[in-house]
Amino acid sequence: MSNLKLKIAYDGTSYVGWQRQATGSSVQGCVEAVLGEIEGSSVIAVGAGRTDAGVHALGQVANVRLRRRMAVGSVIRAVNSRLPKDIRVVDAEIVQDSFHARFDATAKVYRYRLIHGEVMNPFARRYGWWQRAEFDTERMNEAGQLLVGEHDFASFQAAGSSTDTTVRRLFSLSVTRAQAGQLWSEDDELGDMTIIEVRGSGFLRHMVRVIVGSLVQVGVGRWDNTDIERALVACDRALAGPTAPPQGLFLMRVDYE
Amino acid sequence: MSNLKLKIAYDGTSYVGWQRQATGSSVQGCVEAVLGEIEGSSVIAVGAGRTDAGVHALGQVANVRLRRRMAVGSVIRAVNSRLPKDIRVVDAEIVQDSFHARFDATAKVYRYRLIHGEVMNPFARRYGWWQRAEFDTERMNEAGQLLVGEHDFASFQAAGSSTDTTVRRLFSLSVTRAQAGQLWSEDDELGDMTIIEVRGSGFLRHMVRVIVGSLVQVGVGRWDNTDIERALVACDRALAGPTAPPQGLFLMRVDYE
Numbered sequence: 379m380s381n382l383k384l385k386i387a388y389d390g391t392s393y394v395g396w397q398r399q400a401t402g403s404s405v406q407g408c409v410e411a412v413l414g415e416i417e418g419s420s421v422i423a424v425g426a427g428r429t430d431a432g433v434h435a436l437g438q439v440a441n442v443r444l445r446r447r448m449a450v451g452s453v454i455r456a457v458n459s460r461l462p463k464d465i466r467v468v469d470a471e472i473v474q475d476s477f478h479a480r481f482d483a484t485a486k487v488y489r490y491r492l493i494h495g496e497v498m499n500p501f502a503r504r505y506g507w508w509q510r511a512e513f514d515t516e517r518m519n520e521a522g523q524l525l526v527g528e529h530d531f532a533s534f535q536a537a538g539s540s541t542d543t544t545v546r547r548l549f550s551l552s553v554t555r556a557q558a559g560q561l562w563s564e565d566d567e568l569g570d571m572t573i574i575e576v577r578g579s580g581f582l583r584h585m586v587r588v589i590v591g592s593l594v595q596v597g598v599g600r601w602d603n604t605d606i607e608r609a610l611v612a613c614d615r616a617l618a619g620p621t622a623p624p625q626g627l628f629l630m631r632v633d634y635e
Numbered sequence: 636m637s638n639l640k641l642k643i644a645y646d647g648t649s650y651v652g653w654q655r656q657a658t659g660s661s662v663q664g665c666v667e668a669v670l671g672e673i674e675g676s677s678v679i680a681v682g683a684g685r686t687d688a689g690v691h692a693l694g695q696v697a698n699v700r701l702r703r704r705m706a707v708g709s710v711i712r713a714v715n716s717r718l719p720k721d722i723r724v725v726d727a728e729i730v731q732d733s734f735h736a737r738f739d740a741t742a743k744v745y746r747y748r749l750i751h752g753e754v755m756n757p758f759a760r761r762y763g764w765w766q767r768a769e770f771d772t773e774r775m776n777e778a779g780q781l782l783v784g785e786h787d788f789a790s791f792q793a794a795g796s797s798t799d800t801t802v803r804r805l806f807s808l809s810v811t812r813a814q815a816g817q818l819w820s821e822d823d824e825l826g827d828m829t830i831i832e833v834r835g836s837g838f839l840r841h842m843v844r845v846i847v848g849s850l851v852q853v854g855v856g857r858w859d860n861t862d863i864e865r866a867l868v869a870c871d872r873a874l875a876g877p878t879a880p881p882q883g884l885f886l887m888r889v890d891y892e
Contacts, residue, residue, distance in 0.1 A: 389757045434758070454754070464757045497711070500646045500721045501691070505758065 385469035386438040391504050396429045412460040426479045426632040432624030439632040441479040485577050485633040490590045491626045492572040507626040513597035519553035521596040521606045532613035535582035547579040584621050592619030642726035643695040648761050653686045669717040683736045683889040689881030694888040698736040742890040747847045748883045749829040764883040770829050770854030776810035778853040778863045789870035792839035804836040841878050849876030
């Protein structure tokens with residue numbers, strides 16, 4: 379029996395999210411089906427975290443226990459040759475039996491892409507949130523620092539969520555401006571972007587997207603620091619900003635000890 | 636009556652190409668349908684060039700004659716609010732009555748993206764040709780220079796094409812290495828890319844894709860300069876390389892006097 383740690387990238391556009399659900403095709407379901415074929419019996423892929431419908435990942439982590447002995451490179455090739463093209467295992471390693479992708483995670487890094495431009499970039503529409511308005515990136519970054527640290531993030535989660543505790547630790551948050559990449563470099567109209575990156579111990583449902591929606595209010599000048607502070611203290615979803623759409627969000631990395 | 640010059644970007648994944656066809660949805664068909672709604676009668680959008688099924692554009696140019704007088708900004712907004720999300724008019728201007736998007740074009744610039752990596756990048760799969768092999772970019776660039784100038788490109792077109800003449804002028808060709816953009820910068824496994832850019836007076840059907848397929852043969856060391864020269868001189872499709880798939884190709888720009 380070997381415990382395999384997988385690093386998985388996926389375009390979440392066509393999926394109900396990481397987690398298996400009755401309502402549609404999930405990334406976890408696809409990965410388990412393919413590994414089950416190779417193993418010859420059903421397997422469970424434990425993911426580091428759920429991602430919502432339409433959310434992407436460059437570095438989701440999952441672990442699976444396999445009886446069959448295979449070289450890691452062979453597993454990667456066998457799995458990728460069977461997976462749909464929008465999901466890929468990008469790395470794999472054999473880890474200690476005790477390793478658990480969810481319980482052992484010490485931090486997760488998410489990135490959100492806001493694409494600027496007078497006209498929506500048709501190539502970025504699946505991978506960012508289009509914004510016609512200009513942002514004050516510095517003010518967003520400053521306001522975002524108020525969320526760093528250990529806080530009760532009850533205002534910053536999907537309405538109606540129930541969890542044991544809504545206290546989470548945000549290690550860092552940065553708001554930066556970037557070019558939208560090589561493909562678009564000749565065409566200024568197709569825009570540049572604002573990237574919001576957060577690293578935290580764990581995240582409530584929709585937490586990153588509500589943080590993004592709130593910082594956008596600051597970016598366009600509708601809110602200032604006091605609105606962010608008020609929302610945080612209130613522990614009331616109604617006081618935070620709108621939930622940013624899923625297609626701009628990427629799970630970049632999961633950290634372990 | 637005003638003659639409107641439109642600059643159009645589109646993700647070609649879901650289309651049979653620029654040109655109206657009985658077999659499926661075309662970009663031209665979508666643009667004409669939307670402009671026809673605004674105009675109140677059918678219109679014709681003359682495109683600078685056809686793009687094949689699955690080929691993208693950042694700077695396709697078309698002209699349309701409209702009876703209705705509207706400010707250019709209003710046309711852009713009205714059209715974009717009705718177009719599918721994978722097509723966008725990124726710019727528009729009123730031009731002389733005599734302007735014709737196809738006949739007046741003096742050059743077109745195409746770019747082809749080859750994405751490198753041990754594992755296919757799920758975000759690049761619709762916008763590049765995945766390559767596991769490493770390329771010798773310098774040798775590709777050197778071989779590509781043999782195609783620059785006025786030549787009979789009969790070897791470098793889709794088999795069975797019929798045109799008056801297969802002589803075309805290639806103004807420039809460059810093969811360069813680039814990073815795959817901001818989104819992927821943290822994950823080396825998700826790769827960098829080779830970009831082949833060509834500028835020419837006009838292109839035969841599949842010409843850019845056959846050039847790319849041929850230069851890839853050079854890049855992996857299977858061919859050298861003499862193979863490219865032989866293919867060019869032969870005027871025989873069988874001597875050129877395979878046709879590269881459409882999803883890596885972008886019409887970047889159309890030049891006018």
